[in-house]
Amino acid sequence: MIIAERKPFDEIKTMLKDYKKVLTVGCGTCVAVCLAGGEKEVAILNAELNMARKIDGNPIELGATTLERQCDMEFLDELENVVDEYDALLSMACGAGVQFLAERYPNKPVFPAVNTTCIGANKGVGWYEEKCRSCGNCVLGYTGGICPVTMCAKGLYNGPCGGTDRGKCEISQDQPCAWFLIHERLAAQGRLDLIMEFQPITAWQNQKPRTLVQPGYEKKKEAG
């Protein structure tokens, strides 16, 4: 899922300082699961903003709603009748949701309340780890299911750098060396031959905005 964390409160407060009536829009999918921008977080942020603006002598009127997904126009349509009542929208969705909300309501200023961190997985409650950089050219098949693009601090394709240090990465003793882990896993599986081969230079896929139409949906896209 997409992992996000709430922006520092003061940054959010500064973005909204000139607005008197703001609708805070949560997202019920990834950011709700990772405790950054779901219904509960919308309520907490609004309470904090309310109090801070009262203290500043600049009261704000805040609305709250949480959509199923902000990365889907169908759910954004639900706001159609209420958006006009507000000066601005504060989205607690990931970067994709914020942009889709802004695209759906182009006349309203839209502000992000979270920083989108990564594509990650649950390590434990409230604890997430980045797992994928969406490079568009998955190599996990020959790296034992460990992503060197994400887990190696240099994103190396052909094995570790000279900084690999007793299983740790040169950047920190808390960071495992991705290639050490890859070696360990493939060795245990008897598949080390996979990383003896030279991997040629990558054709980067993530250097421009990407679109994808799944097979069978081409016509629907053309019809708009």
Next chain:
Amino acid sequence: MKSGSNLEKVLEAGHFAFTGELGPPRGTGAKEVKEKAQYLKGNVDAVNITDNQTAVVRMSSWAACLLLIQEGLEPNFQMVCRDRNRLAMQADILGGYTHGIRNMLCLSGDHCMFGDHPDAMGVFDIDSMQLINMVKNMRDDGKFQSGTDIEDPPKIFIGAAANPFAEPYEWRVHRLAKKINAGVDFIQTQCIYNMDRFRKWVQQANDMGLTEKVYILAGVTPMKNVGMARYMQKKVPGIEVPEELIDRLKGVEKKKVADEGIKIACEQIEEFKELKGVHGVHLMAIEWEHKVPEIAELAKVLPRPKV
């Protein structure tokens, strides 16, 4: 001859090569580079010019290489994958070659977080293995990485680093084999202090026939003092400093520790001369360039061969 560089000629003729190293200044002072170069001139076959080493901004490596050429020395142009994408790398190779650069060392580069711009984006468009292969294709096939033709391709003698000391040890020699397959001509190893481990690595490389396909230059850095030895042991990834070496440095009078460090380095060099599979030494006398003439003398590697 692949490049016709002095280093290539020395190795090709079967001489025991001896290379040095020089770090460009953190400014525009050509004088500093030229002064350091004088200590190396005539004492080494080629001089590695580091490329923003430890991720700290310095005069660009190719520019300092040109200063060396002007002083009559042969540079070994170090290039890291951290600071340039494939366009900039190929452009610098063309430009450097045009001005007389004939050797290159292809490296990953230390992570930006170690340097003076820790928040910089590390490029790593390609990795060091791929860089080796790209330079080889530029030289042998006359092709850019894109596959298009190069007018007057650059003829570079291609080097890379190897670390015999990082775990898992059994993988180390396979890393060397992979670099050979990618197209490397010579290797300069990480600083060697654990001679047992190094002997085992070279033995494995010999057994696999690798040392007949690539020249190995053993990395030597003399210890200046006990603090440096302890620092290398504890803080520098991929370097193994045995406790016995530190004990030996501790065993001499304080003002004689540096001499002892040089003595140890010279003993290592003597052994490397006799070790099958080792074709030379790469001396990394970090900020100790003025000691190179003395070390070269004591290590009995002078005069350098004229080829």
